[in-house]
Amino acid sequence: MDEITFAVLGTGGIGRRALEVSQYKDTLTPVAACDRHGVAVDFDGLDVDELLAATEGNIDSEPRDDEVVTDGGAATSTAEGGVKQHGEDRGVVASSQARPSEDPIQAIIDHGDRIDAVLLALPNYEHDFIPRTADRFAEGGYAGVVIDVLKRSRVIDMLDDRSEAFEESGITFICGAGATPGLLTGAAALAAQSFVEVTDVDIWWGVGLESGYEDNRGTVREDIAHLPEYDIETARELSEDEIEAIIDDRDGVIEFEDMEHADDVLLERAGVCDAEDVSVGGILDVRNDEKPTTTTVRVTGRTFDGETATNTFRLGDETSMEANVNGPALGYLKAGVRRNRAGEYGVFGPAELMPGF
Amino acid sequence: MDEITFAVLGTGGIGRRALEVSQYKDTLTPVAACDRHGVAVDFDGLDVDELLAATEGNIDSEPRDDEVVTDGGAATSTAEGGVKQHGEDRGVVASSQARPSEDPIQAIIDHGDRIDAVLLALPNYEHDFIPRTADRFAEGGYAGVVIDVLKRSRVIDMLDDRSEAFEESGITFICGAGATPGLLTGAAALAAQSFVEVTDVDIWWGVGLESGYEDNRGTVREDIAHLPEYDIETARELSEDEIEAIIDDRDGVIEFEDMEHADDVLLERAGVCDAEDVSVGGILDVRNDEKPTTTTVRVTGRTFDGETATNTFRLGDETSMEANVNGPALGYLKAGVRRNRAGEYGVFGPAELMPGF
Known part of the structure; x- marks a missing residue:
């Protein structure tokens, strides 16, 4: 498979581990990462070691009083908003590769034509946060893969409602692509x-x-x-x-x-x-x-x-939770890019990327 | 997924079971089946029950002195040339849906524009029999999926040599898509x-x-x-x-x-x-x-x-050998048709239809 560039939205537990695991994947180049206050972009490939070291124990966090606590399972962390924060340069801007931004997601969208896939490793501020973020990419003219590791059944329906918009935009949305749902969903589809x-x-x-x-x-x-x-x-x-x-x-x-x-x-x-x-x-x-x-x-x-x-x-x-979330997430990301390049747009779950039943 | 029409080349153990299993799959319609002496074609869908009943214990067979015995494993039957034969109307022509043919494979190719996928359930007369059969489809202008349940490592290389021809023809060749290789190869790729x-x-x-x-x-x-x-x-x-x-x-x-x-x-x-x-x-x-x-x-x-x-x-x-060969074969067939319709041609193994590693 050809080279794939990808961005990570959210630099908490999942975002950081996804960047780390991607270093083992020859075809994957992380080119952007952001949290709510900053963004790092480098089309030669981010220096992941520097970014992870600089932000260690320095994860951006806000009170999340508005969070709808409905998620289930411990197989993925939804607390990647994190519990640690220190100093003024909290979050990703602690990295020398990053700069502060009023609207970091828009900064990623503005570079969208050079990004094959966007991994949403965002905290679940509200249950429609991921669908609304996907809306921004569709409305911003992004054409590529958007992938999440969400767990909530209800979010799938919200994404399905956007299927037509994704198809018009040229977005291939892969939902629920972590451990469970994700790796285990795929295993069930194959075992079937x-x-x-x-x-x-x-x-x-x-x-x-x-x-x-x-x-x-x-x-x-x-x-x-x-x-x-x-x-x-x-x-x-x-x-x-x-x-x-x-x-x-x-x-x-x-x-x-x-x-x-x-x-x-x-x-x-x-x-x-x-x-x-x-x-x-x-x-x-x-x-x-x-x-x-x-x-x-x-x-x-x-x-x-x-x-x-x-x-x-x-x-x-x-095998740790982190290994079983991030390996599959990047694996499904690659499968999604292949689909996207072949012109298949809309919403796909992990099991739909397996042999048909 | 939309309706898929498929043909089975070979009506021995695997071909017969594939027809039988396809009856449980809403989207799959078997429209053609052949052995060396006859062919049945019906684009409204073959009457599988009649075909299986009429040919029970009546499988076409020839001495196979020229067979190169190199295959390994018992997970798929390569003896579907069969051991049983009775009467003049041996083989598929015992079915009222079939007619004798001097060149049954050509008869299938001639209908190729209405066939989405061709399952090669052929006996291994020679180790290049499947690649040569694929050549005939490519040369005959067939554009669609060709899928086999072969087991020999060496045949993969022979198919790879034809990759460019398949791409030019619009053929998506899925190789080794039975139990092992096939189901178990896919499981290994997912477990990885x-x-x-x-x-x-x-x-x-x-x-x-x-x-x-x-x-x-x-x-x-x-x-x-x-x-x-x-x-x-x-x-x-x-x-x-x-x-x-x-x-x-x-x-x-x-x-x-x-x-x-x-x-x-x-x-x-x-x-x-x-x-x-x-x-x-x-x-x-x-x-x-x-x-x-x-x-x-x-x-x-x-x-x-x-x-x-x-x-x-x-x-x-x-789970029987037959269940573990034919379910996955039809599953990979469906995955192959999806790839083919998206314009992805060439040679693919089961693991390449899984999330990328």
């Missing part, structure tokens, strides 16, 4: 190939987050909204101390069942199964880096010759 | 996404073939060529009795290691790993339908954060 009918998809994740806990407090709060005793509103109103108490009650280990995760709608739109046949759950351990359970996808179905069987995909316990 | 470097891909298959043994004697002979005591030539010269003796010696269970399988070159061409890092082996049991071992793909690699881990994909033991 043995069957003529898929009856159950069971996604079960394990995340050990000790060393990443400080950076992922927002995710933990969002996950708490999935516990039977809480909902979006009550989780949102919890104080930090109350959250710590919930974690203490469980000795740092929180188990989730029947989470609202976009794997369901993404598999349904690819024709693999009905959304209601997909279940997502997992265990988060904030006091260990070892996974409390093995991340596993089980796809059960019926074969053409009348047998019922379960195909299984398991991630090695040593 | 957690890693920045893949060090080992270990593919291990199990096939129980009691009820399919009669139809797959050719495959068993080919597999024997992979045993340490034999090679292509010596296996080719074995009599039926000698093959039975080899099977008896092992109580019907034959184990294979380090097989020559195209998974290696297909993963290398997708940039996942070096061909030499891929190993393929398995166990064939011709006296049980139960699999003697669980088909498993293990992908070991290094993550960006320095961990080494193994991701694993397992097929349920109840």
